[in-house]
Amino acid sequence: ALAGIIVFLAYHPVRFSVSNHPYEYIYYNQLTGGLKGAYGNYETDYYYTGQTEASEWLINYLKEKDIDSALVRATFSVDWSFRKHPGIKTSYFRYEERSQYDWDYAIITNRYIPPYQLKNNIWPPSNSIHKILVDDVPICIVLKRDTKADYLGYKALTEGRYSDAIRFFQEALNFNDRDEMIFYNFARALNENGLSLKADSALRKALQINPDSEPVLMYCGNLAAQRKDRDKAVMYYERLLSANRKYYEAYVKLSGLIVDKDLLRARELLRECLRLNPHYKPAIIALGDTYRENDPVIAEKYYKMADTIIN
Structure with a gap:
């Protein structure tokens, strides 16, 4: 009976190892659902x-x-x-x-x-x-690669040739409409050309492809803040920090949006940022700003601390 149990338990790892050499090391047991169950939940080919x-x-x-x-x-x-x-x-x-x-x-x-x-x-x-x-x-x-229009569009965008960038990105999307960064850079070019509604549509498509895309979430938050849509900006910055708690700029942006309504939370956000990165100068300055009116002595302490940091 014991031998039978051992054979039964050994079947899946042995089958996997024999069938998938040299990838024996990425075996996952049946409780996980095998490699298919691990896919998207755990690392697989970590040795490349x-x-x-x-x-x-x-x-x-x-x-x-x-x-x-x-x-x-x-x-x-x-x-x-x-x-x-x-x-x-x-x-x-x-x-x-x-x-x-x-x-x-x-x-x-x-x-x-x-x-x-x-x-x-x-x-x-x-x-x-x-x-x-x-x-x-x-x-x-x-x-x-099917086309280099996406790369040419990005080059045009960085060089300030926004109409050319738009044309290239439109061409690129005919070949590949599942790349969030094409939509993101397309949106940037559209916004620079005053086509904000089309830009918003491109950003929505980017987030459909990758809901946690950090540059897209940051850009959406910044756009909402510029448009005085505080609630939407807060939502995007919070989503960004949920995706990556070490995206330090988002702490400063979010704190600045809520400081008038929730001073304590604004300060706590900045302190959380500084716990993760004690030398992040913008957060130190922003924390000082929250004390400038009601406690200038503490504010000055933070400003002096910021002056000691060389970026």
Whole structure:
């Protein structure tokens, strides 16, 4: 009986290990639901083994296509894998910022992909040309860029050519409408051209793709504050801090919005920020500002403290 129990308990890990070498280390037990149950809830390929396999696949793909020159980006260094291929230039980028860089192919692991995108099949994106699957779970992918209009739009945006940026982003969205940063930068260009309603629509679409996108939430909060829509601005800053409690600028922005109605909470927000980052100068100055009228001595103490910090 004991032997039978041991065999029963060993079945799933042994099957997984035999079927999925060299990915034995990402086994999850049946209480978790296996790797599929862990997907989007726990780390999977934390050693980036899938990236090595994806790199080998891409090298062979480029050879078959007789391509000896290309720009390859990855979410972790692949320099070593491509060391014998000098025509293939490799570099790092963050997946969510992929539209802001020049590249032809990209190797993306599922680490640091927002869980929302994993669970809602937003990742892998449609321009995946190869997937590394373990128990039918994608742990790494190879992307082929369909257009560089998104990158050209971002360049135009940073150079102040807003009409050009709008045109490029519109073109890019014909190829890829599941990248929150394209919508975000599109919204920025639209706002700069006075098209605020269209910009708001683009921002809503960005948050549908990634509800926790930090730059989008920050931008939405700032826009609402500029429009004197205090409640909406507070909502966006609170969402941002819920997504990332170390987004220090949001503490200062949120505190400034509520200081007139809830002084104690405003100060507590700034103190929480400083507990996380004691040298964040804007929070020290903002905390001093909350004392300026009713206790200038304390205010001056914070201002002097801020003066000692060199950013």
